[in-house]
Amino acid sequence: MSPTDISVEPRLSSLSHGGGCGCKIAPGLLSQILEGTSALPVPSQLMVGIETSDDAAVYRLNDQQALIATTDFFMPIVDDPHDFGRIAATNAISDVYAMGGQPIMALAIVGMPINVLSPATIGRILEGGAAVCRAAGIPIAGGHSIDSVEPIYGLVVMGLAHPSRIKRNADAQSGDALVLGKPLGVGVLSAALKKGALDAAGYERMMATTTKLNTAGPELAALSGVHALTDVTGFGLAGHALELARGARCDLQIEWSSVPLLSGVRALAAQGFVTGASGRNWSGYGAEVTLPPTFAAEDKALLSDPQTSGGLLVSCSPSSLDEVLAVFRRHGFEHAARIGSVTARNNKPTLAVSFTPPAGSA
Structure with missing residues (x-):
């Protein structure tokens, strides 16, 4: 293959057994793998570690x-190399925003697989990631590369925040409102794409x-009425909501009719365009x-649909609900909506879903 000839290369998504955040190890198996690691010594400066499955680690440098x-990487979710790089970089940077921080590098x-993909294709993946980092105002200051069987791309991302503005996923309070910033359905769209059924x-x-940066994070973290933040990725809305519930030892109530969905995904899910990760997610926490x-x-498939x-x-x-929604609107998240509530304290937190059909629906 010529160093610049990409016409004979296979589709990127055909080289990966799973794409995007659907590659995550299933939540039940991950819990078994990580069992016992929380016993490791922890310095006093470590504000956030692995204890609540939060989005990133946080280390206090000083009083200010x-x-x-954080780090995040995965195999291709799309076939266009530049788009793959953009999605992976956006996803990785999101974890800093989800802690209330500003990314710095x-x-x-x-x-x-260097015997399969040309330098031109690999370069386009890296260019896509670099384009997103430029949009976020940060440099790619280094990294590491290997020859692997499947294509993998992602970032280690570092950010800064005032210690008082760090927002964990474990600090929700009973009576809180739950707000979701982006619509669900990325996993369903990716399944349709892989099967050639996405227009x-x-x-x-x-x-x-998938390429919209969650830039609202730092401004949301500055609001005193915001108690907890996380982002919804590979474990789906139900999985990440349950992480929030467990950390706060509260029950959660989600009103499904209020949850924003990407246009067309419910019909695609009904036709069977669902990722394998959705089922693995449900097996891990459906009880x-x-x-x-x-x-x-x-709807069950969308509730556990892995979001990249x-x-x-x-x-x-x-x-503070109106103020939270106003912040989302200022950052261009027009689909942001209240989707539920945090209810009573509970030593065995659960997630309850209700569904009230919108007025006038059949």
């Missing part, structure tokens, strides 16, 4: 600064949401979720 550190993680408009919607008796199979570069999930006081 806390360092946020990134390191690239690159694993590529151009669907692809455009998928790219628009902790209460659904209405008539809850449709496609998904939206921020905010737990805030009801009195």
Whole structure:
């Protein structure tokens, strides 16, 4: 193959056994793997570690600064190399925003089958990631690359925040409102794409949401009424909501009719375009979720649908709800909506889903 000839290369998504955040190890298996690691020594400066499965680690540098550190990488979710790089970089940077921080720099993680992909294709993946980092105002200051069987790309990202503005996923309070910043359905769209059933408009919607930086995070963290922040990624809305519930030892109530969905994904899910990760997610935590008796199979699939570069999930006081929604609107998140509430304290937190059909629906 010529160093610049990409015409004979296979589709990127055909080289990966799973794409995007759907590559995550299933939540039940991950819990087994990590069992016992919390017993490791922890310095007093470590504000956030692995104890609540939060989005990033946070280390207090001094009274004015806390360092946020995270890493995220995965296999291709799309076939266009530049788009793959953009999605992966946006997804990785999101974890800093989800802690309430401002990203300051990134390191690239690159694993590529160099006997299969040309330098031109690999370069386009890196260019896509660099374009997103420029949009976020940060440099890619280094990284590491290996020759691997499957293409892998992502970032280590570091950020800064005032220690008082770090927002964990474990600090929700009973009575809080839950707000979701982006619509669900990325996993469904990716499944349709892999099977050649996604039209151009669907692809455009998928790219628009997966490459939109969660820049509202630091401004949300500055609001005193915002108690907890996380982002919805590979474990789906139900999985990440349950992490929030467990950390706060509270129950959560989600009103499904209020949850924003990407256009067309419910119909695609009903046709069977669902990722394998959705089922693995449900196997890992479904026993902790209460659904209405008539809850449709496609809605259940969307509830556990793995989101790549998904939206921020905010737990805030009801009195600050309008302000939270206004912040999302200023940052261009027109689909942001209140989707539920945090309810009573509970040593065995659960997630309950209700569904009230919108007025006038059939």
